Amino acid sequence: MAAGGLPVPERDNRAMLHVGLTFNKKPESGEAQDLPDDFFAEFDTDDTILAIGRALESMGNRVTLIEADEEAYGKLRRLRPDIVFNFAEGIRGESRESHVPAFCEMLGIPYHGSGPLTLGIGLNKARSKETLIVHGVPTPRSVVLSGPVSDIPLRFPLIVKPIAEGSSKGIRNDSLVRDIDALNAQVRLVLSDYGQAAIAEEFMPGDEFTVGVLGNEEPIVLPIIKKNFGELPPEANPIDSFEAKWVWDTPEKPLNMIACEPLPKALAREIRHVVIATYRAFDCKDWARIDLRLDAEGRVNVLEINPIPGLLPKLEENSCLPRAGHEAGLSYAELVNAPLYYALIRHDLLHKAEQKAYARLGEKLEAVRRAVPTFNTPQGRRQLEELRAIETPRTSRKAGAA
Ligand SMILES: Nc1ncnc2c1ncn2[C@@H]1O[C@H](COP(=O)(O)OP(=O)(O)O)[C@@H](O)[C@H]1O
Numbered sequence: 001m002a003a004g005g006l007p008v009p010e011r012d013n014r015a016m017l018h019v020g021l022t023f024n025k026k027p028e029s030g031e032a033q034d035l036p037d038d039f040f041a042e043f044d045t046d047d048t049i050l051a052i053g054r055a056l057e058s059m060g061n062r063v064t065l066i067e068a069d070e071e072a073y074g075k076l077r078r079l080r081p082d083i084v085f086n087f088a089e090g091i092r093g094e095s096r097e098s099h100v101p102a103f104c105e106m107l108g109i110p111y112h113g114s115g116p117l118t119l120g121i122g123l124n125k126a127r128s129k130e131t132l133i134v135h136g137v138p139t140p141r142s143v144v145l146s147g148p149v150s151d152i153p154l155r156f157p158l159i160v161k162p163i164a165e166g167s168s169k170g171i172r173n174d175s176l177v178r179d180i181d182a183l184n185a186q187v188r189l190v191l192s193d194y195g196q197a198a199i200a201e202e203f204m205p206g207d208e209f210t211v212g213v214l215g216n217e218e219p220i221v222l223p224i225i226k227k228n229f230g231e232l233p234p235e236a237n238p239i240d241s242f243e244a245k246w247v248w249d250t251p252e253k254p255l256n257m258i259a260c261e262p263l264p265k266a267l268a269r270e271i272r273h274v275v276i277a278t279y280r281a282f283d284c285k286d287w288a289r290i291d292l293r294l295d296a297e298g299r300v301n302v303l304e305i306n307p308i309p310g311l312l313p314k315l316e317e318n319s320c321l322p323r324a325g326h327e328a329g330l331s332y333a334e335l336v337n338a339p340l341y342y343a344l345i346r347h348d349l350l351h352k353a354e355q356k357a358y359a360r361l362g363e364k365l366e367a368v369r370r371a372v373p374t375f376n377t378p379q380g381r382r383q384l385e386e387l388r389a390i391e392t393p394r395t396s397r398k399a400g401a402a
């Protein structure tokens with residue numbers, strides 16, 4: 001694996017598919033003083049980045065690591081990989097996740113995963129909810145707040161989150177509020193610590209799920225992952241807060257935070273239906289992970305989409321997409337290469353990749369698709385037709401958008 005600025009390896013590997021792996025890595029400790037302790041929560045460790053790189057190499061690709069820093073555009077321009085595996089969260093700005101795909105589009109370099117528009121909307125929870133609402137996908141009622149209020153047209157309890165963060169950044173155990181004073185305190189905290197508006201959302205008291213999706217025309221819905229909040233300390237609220245993800249669940253004292261258990265058939269079907277509708281509403285490409293929660297009536301609501309899902313390599317780290325892949329019988333390397341495989345098909349580049357390895361992967365993914373009952377029943381096929389029908393572009397937001 002060659003690093004961005006280093007010379008390419010010596011052997012003649014021009015015939016291999018050259019994959020540029022774009023990423024943002026967590027700074028060494030000590031570099032991040034005076035910032036909230038979750039400031040770099042979205043960025044990845046060397047371990048994760050190298051594991052992804054090795055997984056891509058294991059399929060016969062030549063991989064160049066490209067740190068998506070301020071030099072990223074120049075590196076991409078100089079290196080011109082055949083395709084970019086985009087894992088970069090972006091260093092700053094409200095469109096940070098869109099930067100690498102936008103650079104690639106400008107340079108004419110194919111990239112894997114969703115485009116700048118999907119990533120831009122996906123990072124903003126208010127814009128995301130508008131997209132969901134227009135497409136008829138249930139999502140908790142919410143209000144965007146840029147200062148304290150004396151009243152709010154929502155039903156308490158509420159959860160207060162920064163409008164444009166991920167990885168539970170700015171979502172603490174105290175983000176679940178039961179009155180106006182607590183709400184205002186949380187809004188002030190979001191404004192001061194994260195320099196952005198807050199979104200207050202009605203709290204969904206039911207179970208939480210997260211669901212990985214792979215592919216494009218007829219995407220594969222991976223096994224449904226359920227969050228296990230019973231593992232948290234008794235004083236904890238049942239939410240995937242910063243504390244739940246990074247403080248209470250540690251390698252030394254691991255919590256069994258995610259499970260993959262058989263769900264009632266009707267619930268599983270509704271989840272898959274909502275997931276596919278969401279994937280299509282956002283025009284996701286190749287892969288994504290969607291967070292959901294049940295309301296008081298047990299209906300499935302979408303909290304948010306993750307068009308660049310986490311990929312921690314060790315199963316015990318409770319990384320949801322790798323776990324879902326594992327449940328479906330995919331190794332970490334197969335899971336990482338799956339979205340790349342779909343991107344290669346989209347860009348008509350599959351012929352450049354190691355034929356045998358990707359043919360094997362393609363067969364395996366087909367087997368996974370067949371095992372998931374999403375579209376195999378007459379009802380499933382009907383749902384798919386319905387979903388295709390709602391794919392028609394809509395420009396009006398008047399259908400109840402926030
Ligand atoms: N409306 C809600 N009802 C219940 N829990 C919520 C709600 N919104 C967020 N949460 C909790 O907070 C966690 C993080 O919120 P999410 O919207 O997924 O943001 P992030 O981008 O940080 O993952 C969720 O996994 C869930 O546990």
Ligand SMILES: [Mg+2]
Nearest residue numbers: 167168291304
């Ligand atoms: Mg989430």
